[in-house]
Amino acid sequence: xxxQNQGVTSSPKSRLLGFATLLGLVTLFVFAFFLTDPDVRxxxxxxxxxxxxxxxxxxYLHVPMAxxxxxxxxxxxxxxxxxxxxxxxxxxxxxANAAIEVGTIFCGLVLxxxxxxGRPVWNTWWEWGDVRIMTTLILFLMLLGYLALRRIVADxxxxxxxxxxxxxxxxINLPIINRSVEWWESRTLHQKSTLSELKIxxxxxxxLMMGIVVFLMLFTWLVLHRFRLGWLxxxxxxxxxxxxxxxxxxxxxxxxxETS
Amino acid sequence: xxxxxxxxxGWGITLIVILSxxxxxxxxxxxVASRVPSGRQRWMTSSESEIRD
Numbered sequence: 021x022x023x024q025n026q027g028v029t030s031s032p033k034s035r036l037l038g039f040a041t042l043l044g045l046v047t048l049f050v051f052a053f054f055l056t057d058p059d060v061r062x063x064x065x066x067x068x069x070x071x072x073x074x075x076x077x078x079x080y081l082h083v084p085m086a087x088x089x090x091x092x093x094x095x096x097x098x099x100x101x102x103x104x105x106x107x108x109x110x111x112x113x114x115x116a117n118a119a120i121e122v123g124t125i126f127c128g129l130v131l132x133x134x135x136x137x138g139r140p141v142w143n144t145w146w147e148w149g150d151v152r153i154m155t156t157l158i159l160f161l162m163l164l165g166y167l168a169l170r171r172i173v174a175d176x177x178x179x180x181x182x183x184x185x186x187x188x189x190x191x192i193n194l195p196i197i198n199r200s201v202e203w204w205e206s207r208t209l210h211q212k213s214t215l216s217e218l219k220i221x222x223x224x225x226x227x228l229m230m231g232i233v234v235f236l237m238l239f240t241w242l243v244l245h246r247f248r249l250g251w252l253x254x255x256x257x258x259x260x261x262x263x264x265x266x267x268x269x270x271x272x273x274x275x276x277x278e279t280s
Numbered sequence: 281x282x283x284x285x286x287x288x289x290g291w292g293i294t295l296i297v298i299l300s301x302x303x304x305x306x307x308x309x310x311x312v313a314s315r316v317p318s319g320r321q322r323w324m325t326s327s328e329s330e331i332r333d
Contacts, residue, residue, distance in 0.1 A: 074287060081290060125297060132294075245309070246305055249308055249309040252309055255320045255321070259317070
């Protein structure tokens with residue numbers, strides 16, 4: 021049934037990408053749980069074991085998804101929205117919707133994973149005063165607003181235009197999320213950039229990089245399928261409109277014949 | 281292994297949510313596709329799709 025369902029929006033290339041993504045996820049799981057070591061260090065003065073221990077294995081999900089959900093996906097959505105506002109063609113609108121819908125799921129998962137990771141490492145599920153968590157939460161709510169807007173506005177063009185504007189407003193938040201740990205250094209539990217300064221070990225770094233590649237593939241595959249669903253929905257609406265027009269014409273012709 | 285519950289929760293929730301989303305997209309697509317003529321499904325032009333159709 022799963023394969024049969026997949027057939028509607030899939031093509032040979034998307035199936036290949038899907039298979040490669042699945043393989044990548046399995047490999048990432050093996051690296052994250054069996055090949056990398058837990059984060060254990062010795063305290064310089066007391067000699068006591070400190071670190072994240074096995075909770076670090078959550079970061080192989082959290083970091084890659086945090087790059088895509090709150091950054092890449094809204095960025096793709098914003099670029100496609102600009103494309104729509106300039107070109108006014110449905111391709112851009114459907115692309116923006118696909119990227120933002122998948123991005124919203126990734127963004128929500130990033131907040132949940134962060135909360136689960138934060139409990140053993142920071143000793144808290146949630147920190148209202150943390151600027152990175154708060155700015156990401158605001159973005160998540162804005163993305164939810166975007167999706168809600170797409171359901172309540174009836175006119176197709178109005179919906180696309182208003183959604184595009186909301187996507188652009190949400191994108192303002194992206195540099196704020198990124199720079200928040202620098203601008204409000206004392207108001208966050210998050211550390212500054214770890215990847216760019218290479219503060220981590222080789223295999224851990226490799227696994228994180230692999231996670232980023234695998235989740236990029238997953239994101240691409242999901243957006244591709246969501247785009248095709250969006251396109252089908254658009255075609256379906258057009259088909260419904262054409263059918264309704266044809267029915268009205270047939271009705272009018274029948275009425276004319278009856279009158280004459 | 282330490283923090284096993286957190287690991288199961290983090291990885292488990294992620295996988296369940298993503299799998300549910302994939303299933304939802306496929307189901308919605310299948311439902312909508314039945315209302316759209318195959319000629320309007322423009323990526324369905326591969327030889328494999330033609331054979332299946």
